[in-house]
Amino acid sequence: MSDVSSQEEKRHSAQVQTEPVCPDGALKTATKNGQQIVLIPQPTEDPNDPLNWPLSKKIIIFACVSLAAFACQMSPNSNQLTFIEQVETYHKTVPDLLNSVAAALAGWVAGPFFIIPLIAVFGRSTIILWSAIGELACQIWAAHCTGEGDYISFTLSRLFAGLFGAIPAILGSGYIIDMFFLHQRGKAFAVFEVLIIFAVVGGGTLSGFVAQTQPWQYVFIWTYGPLCAAIVGVLLFVEDTTYNRDPTQPSREPMPKNYIQNRIATFVPGTKTQVKGTKRKELIQRAIIPFQITFAPISLLMGTYIFISLGLPIMQASTLATYLVPPEVAGGYGFSSLDLAFFTMTAWVGMGAAQVYGYLFNDKTPLWVARRRGGKWHPEYRLANTILPSFLLPIGLGLWGAGLQYHLHFMVLAVASFLIWFSALLSLPICYNYIVECFLRHPVEASVSLNAYRVSFGLMSVFIVTKWQASVGIGWVWGMGAFFILIVDMIMAFLILKGHVVREWTVKLCPSITNSEDGAQISQEEASSTNPVA
Numbered sequence: 001m002s003d004v005s006s007q008e009e010k011r012h013s014a015q016v017q018t019e020p021v022c023p024d025g026a027l028k029t030a031t032k033n034g035q036q037i038v039l040i041p042q043p044t045e046d047p048n049d050p051l052n053w054p055l056s057k058k059i060i061i062f063a064c065v066s067l068a069a070f071a072c073q074m075s076p077n078s079n080q081l082t083f084i085e086q087v088e089t090y091h092k093t094v095p096d097l098l099n100s101v102a103a104a105l106a107g108w109v110a111g112p113f114f115i116i117p118l119i120a121v122f123g124r125s126t127i128i129l130w131s132a133i134g135e136l137a138c139q140i141w142a143a144h145c146t147g148e149g150d151y152i153s154f155t156l157s158r159l160f161a162g163l164f165g166a167i168p169a170i171l172g173s174g175y176i177i178d179m180f181f182l183h184q185r186g187k188a189f190a191v192f193e194v195l196i197i198f199a200v201v202g203g204g205t206l207s208g209f210v211a212q213t214q215p216w217q218y219v220f221i222w223t224y225g226p227l228c229a230a231i232v233g234v235l236l237f238v239e240d241t242t243y244n245r246d247p248t249q250p251s252r253e254p255m256p257k258n259y260i261q262n263r264i265a266t267f268v269p270g271t272k273t274q275v276k277g278t279k280r281k282e283l284i285q286r287a288i289i290p291f292q293i294t295f296a297p298i299s300l301l302m303g304t305y306i307f308i309s310l311g312l313p314i315m316q317a318s319t320l321a322t323y324l325v326p327p328e329v330a331g332g333y334g335f336s337s338l339d340l341a342f343f344t345m346t347a348w349v350g351m352g353a354a355q356v357y358g359y360l361f362n363d364k365t366p367l368w369v370a371r372r373r374g375g376k377w378h379p380e381y382r383l384a385n386t387i388l389p390s391f392l393l394p395i396g397l398g399l400w401g402a403g404l405q406y407h408l409h410f411m412v413l414a415v416a417s418f419l420i421w422f423s424a425l426l427s428l429p430i431c432y433n434y435i436v437e438c439f440l441r442h443p444v445e446a447s448v449s450l451n452a453y454r455v456s457f458g459l460m461s462v463f464i465v466t467k468w469q470a471s472v473g474i475g476w477v478w479g480m481g482a483f484f485i486l487i488v489d490m491i492m493a494f495l496i497l498k499g500h501v502v503r504e505w506t507v508k509l510c511p512s513i514t515n516s517e518d519g520a521q522i523s524q525e526e527a528s529s530t531n532p533v534a
Contacts, residue, residue, distance in 0.1 A: 067230045072165040075139050112170045172196075305488045347420075397416070
């Protein structure tokens with residue numbers, strides 16, 4: 001049996017990615033765009049190291065986690081374009097039903113702070129699986145709230161749906177850091193974060209098509225399929241990717257090689273993926289660390305940027321129906337559910353363009369900057385890609401406000417919507433990637449913090465937008481939003497130029513949780529002077 005296991009490990013090692021490995025004592029490198037890139041972090045010789053797994057295996061795991069994040073993110077607000085149709089069912093006002101959308105956003109903000117610490121006991125994969133199952137249960141719950149007195153029950157279903165729905169999206173950053181090298185993460189974060197936001201908008205779009213021909217409860221029923229597919233994908237293919245690179249720290253036992261035994265150890269209940277004897281201490285630490293990161297200097301500055309630049313687009317998506325569905329005599333555009341679904345395609349196009357741009361440049365640009373500045377890596381180089389969205393987002397918001405104020409043709413709003421979502425989705429993966437790389441040992445906790453910043457403004461706006469609009473007018477609601485973006489653009493400029501100073505403050509205040517790859521040599525030519533390659 002040991003011989004079979006040994007042969008299997010040898011085959012596994014032979015399938016490791018085709019990055020060239022230097023002789024002992026030298027740096028391991030990869031070829032990218034005709035240039036040698038030093039692999040950061042340096043992989044070990046252990047086949048259980050996720051960095052050594054075949055690229056095909058990494059992509060399958062990443063795809064399954066992404067599917068779970070997509071399905072769980074689109075489900076809580078699957079009625080965000082159709083909630084007005086529920087007014088007659090519950091005999092409530094439009095603001096009352098808008099509060100059900102806010103309940104889902106509240107779950108998004110608070111849920112990770114309660115659930116994420118449980119990975120210290122059960123592991124990431126188990127938490128993703130049971131979060132997807134919980135999300136499916138909430139969708140079934142909502143679809144059955146069809147009675148006049150079911151408003152409270154329905155709102156609670158949205159709260160719990162938001163609580164479960166945020167979890168896979170938060171945990172995705174951990175898988176990215178575990179499996180991909182520094183020069184691959186930009187692409188991975190671009191794909192993952194754009195997919196998450198696409199789920200928020202795309203779920204509403206698809207529900208709009210459904211609601212055109214079916215009763216409103218079907219906007220929840222159609223999500224059963226993606227959620228079931230995500231549950232099956234996670235159960236069949238997702239593995240534990242945690243790996244201890246510090247020999248002074250305790251490590252968990254290797255996972256079983258047998259497929260069935262591996263699935264049982266991973267998911268039933270998942271405790272074997274964690275280090276024995278440290279679960280209680282780890283649970284307490286994981287409950288505290290998200291708060292430490294949330295109020296760390298670097299997170300406060302980046303969080304403020306995210307709070308505004310991502311919160312305003314979320315507010316635009318959450319309130320879209322209130323602007324476009326009312327008849328023209330009431331100041332709206334008289335859109336049906338189908339019209340509204342087609343209109344959100346502008347956001348789809350913006351997200352698709354951001355996906356292409358991010359895939360092409362989120363790694364290329366910072367690596368180019370690093371080479372131009374001596375070959376040493378600094379996380380702030382990631383932020384160079386935020387310059388373009390910093391210009392475009394205030395233009396999009398201003399155009400959106402002017403279009404609503406003067407009731408311009410809906411194509412003006414469509415262009416504005418494209419600019420808003422293209423810009424927001426260019427910024428989001430970069431900001432997540434940057435902060436995660438400032439807290440490399442705690443990528444999941446860093447994502448919890450950023451998720452709270454990202455959703456909080458959108459949550460608050462649902463409650464204040466009506467009074468805000470009554471005070472300054474619909475045009476200035478969004479005009480002020482454009483000026484807010486210009487203000488936080490100054491924060492981003494400061495981080496680009498002086499982010500390393502803020503990180504030094506963060507290290508002094510939170511030495512136990514900060515860790516980055518700052519100063520690592522990414523170019524083989526510069527590295528060879530101290531690490532000669534034979």
